[in-house]
Amino acid sequence: MNRRGIALLATTLLLAACGGDSGDQGGGVPPPPPPPVVQVSIAPADVEIVPSAIQQFACTVTGSTNTQCNWRVQEGAAGGTISAAGLYTAPAATGTYHVIAASAADPNRTATATVRVATPTAATAxxxxxxxxxxxxxxxxxxxxxxxxxxxxxxxxxxxxxxxxxxxxxxxxxxxxxxxxxxxxxxxxxxxxxxxxxxxxxxxxxxxxxxxxxxxxxxxxxxxxxxxxxxxxxxxxxxxxxxxxxxxxxxxxxxxxxxxxxxxxxxxxxxxxxxxxxxxxxxxxxxxxxxxxxxxxxxxxxxxxxxxxxxxxxxxxxxxxxxxxxxxxxxxxxxxxxxxxxxxxxxxxxxxxxxxxxxxxxxxxxxxxxxxxxxxxxxxxxxxxxxxxxxGIYYGPTITGPRQSTAGNSTFIIDDVALRYNELVRKGYLDDRNGTYHWDDTAKASYRSYGAGGYVPAIDPASPRAGYLSYDDExxxxxxxxxxxxxxxxxxxxxxxxxxxxxxxxxxxxxxxxxxxxxxxxx
The missing domain is CATH 3.20.20.80 (Glycosidases)
Incomplete structure (x- = not known):
């Protein structure tokens, strides 16, 4: 091979190594970026619930315009059931189970939540x-x-x-x-x-x-x-x-x-x-x-x-x-x-x-x-x-207790600010001199009834007259x-x-x- 042939061969090898050709004067076109990687997360990722309880799960999908998930329970029916909206129902048996969210766009991309189903101990309200x-x-x-x-x-x-x-x-x-x-x-x-x-x-x-x-x-x-x-x-x-x-x-x-x-x-x-x-x-x-x-x-x-x-x-x-x-x-x-x-x-x-x-x-x-x-x-x-x-709330003045018809009754006060407990105390609604305390054993509720003509506080004479007051107490x-x-x-x-x-x-x-x-x- 003569000197010119050797030079052409070298040039061809160099262009091939650079991904170009003899007609590309710009140094080569960069390859397109790789597609985004689909990722899935699940919330909550770890939860403890009681047997047969219901728990809502949510999934988040990134890297795709399709953000939907498909749900399943790893353990099958023995591990509970889950709806298409991510609403999980635990089995009656205690144990540790797994809820899986799979991307609808790429089913190989998943996230897993751990669900511990346990019998509740003495719960604190x-x-x-x-x-x-x-x-x-x-x-x-x-x-x-x-x-x-x-x-x-x-x-x-x-x-x-x-x-x-x-x-x-x-x-x-x-x-x-x-x-x-x-x-x-x-x-x-x-x-x-x-x-x-x-x-x-x-x-x-x-x-x-x-x-x-x-x-x-x-x-x-x-x-x-x-x-x-x-x-x-x-x-x-x-x-x-x-x-x-x-x-x-x-x-x-x-x-x-x-x-x-x-x-x-x-x-x-x-x-x-x-x-x-x-x-x-x-x-x-x-x-x-x-x-x-x-x-x-x-x-x-x-x-x-x-x-x-x-x-x-x-x-x-x-x-x-x-x-x-x-x-x-x-x-x-x-x-x-x-x-x-x-x-x-x-x-x-x-x-x-x-x-x-x-x-x-x-x-x-x-x-x-x-x-x-x-x-x-x-x-x-x-x-x-x-x-x-x-x-509290009150009716009156003709309504004097529970279970009385309210047809035609014009006074029904439910304003929580006006009838807050500290105002009931300050205005005398809870004073035994102004009304009679009662306990209703069916409803398990306290109430007060007031005398003929109802009760109106002396310090607030513009208040509508109260005949029957319902409120929570100790x-x-x-x-x-x-x-x-x-x-x-x-x-x-x-x-x-x-x-x-x-x-x-x-x-x-x-x-x-x-x-x-x-x-x-x-x-």
Missing amino acids: WVTGYYAGWYWDVMYPPQEVDMTAMTHFVFGRVAPGGGSLGGTPGTVVRGAGTAHDPGLSPDGTRSVEDYLVQRAHAAQTRALLMLGGDGPDGIGFLLSTTDAMRPTFVRNVVDYLVAHDYDGVDIDWENELEGNAGMGVSAAEARRRLMALISDIRTAANSRPRYSGANRPVIVTFPGYAVSINFLEPGGRVEQWQADVANMVDQYNLMSYGAGTAFNGAGWDSWFSGPIFGATGTTPYDLNTSINAYVATGVPRWKIGIGIGFY RSIAAKGSWVRETGVGGTILWTINYGYLPQSRTNPLLAATKRAFLPQRP
Whole structure:
């Protein structure tokens, strides 16, 4: 081979080694990037539940536009069952089982959750107490809150943007006034909010954030949970939880769950958005370091409703969506106080705030019936809590006790602020000189009746006259605590612990009674 042939051969070999050809003057075209790797995560990744209990799982898929998962139980039918939506039902037998989520886009990409099914030991009922942060400087000073009287402390509140507090949909709007401001806590440095969270943790009490509330917050939730907006809203909620060191969130979506025709949202769509919000918050939070590790997954609770015996589904059941929500959260607490159990008008008889038993067609609410209806629809009893209101309701003045027709009655007062326990004391409603105390052994409830013409406080003569007052006191709280612990109900919520504080004596008799009744093991 001559010199020119040797040079051409060398050039050809060099171009081949570089991936080019003799016509490529730019040094070669880089290869396309590899496709993204599909990854799957599952939440919760480790959970302990009792036999036959129900647990909601959620999966997150990255690396593909198809974010769906297919579910299965590794042990087959012996390990329980799981629905296409990730709702797992444990087997009756104890043991350790595994739930697997596989990417629909790449079935070889999976994530596995460990499920330990164990017989429950003697359970401690929960006490979840709400603290209205907007009252911090006028009602129940933060340094005096007895955190040992609760297993879960809920700070109120923030709201979804576009609801009662305004703001842009998808944002988290602060609603506790100056309780959010730095430097106003008793230590002079932190906010009252952060101070209370720290005090809860020091007492081994979990701290939850109240998200939402009654009234227009339902609109805010609808606006903030569209499929387009929900990721932003979830990120903002979880950012807030982490920033303030909360252990979880209480999702107070109370309104618009029947839909909103003006917004073009059906009941089914509103409920779908609620369940998507619960699932997405749990998944997003548990991906953060704050909620990683044993006993640290985010806590999600929800306040639901007691149910009327006149409107139960066949078989004495609640509507399926209510059971589905209950099974997705860690606590499903019934707002079974005030207007949650008592009504006024034709077809209704006077009734109690939070009775345990005694529901009839004209007094159609009690705790026992409501709990049983949820259980009949597949919700474990230990996941459900009852409500105790630290305020009263009254009829009058012609209504003087329970089970009296309210047709034509014009006075039915259910304002929790006006009738909070410390105001009932201050205005003399609970003074034996002004009314007679009674105990109803069927409902397990306390009440007061007043004389002819009813009672009106001398210090508030503009108040409508009261003939019959229903309220929780130490005796009714003791009865509720015994019933909850004896029947395996999960616990109770308290609305709100501020209302029970008596400034003159610097005591909170109702909170102390709750501690004795529900948490006798706590010093």
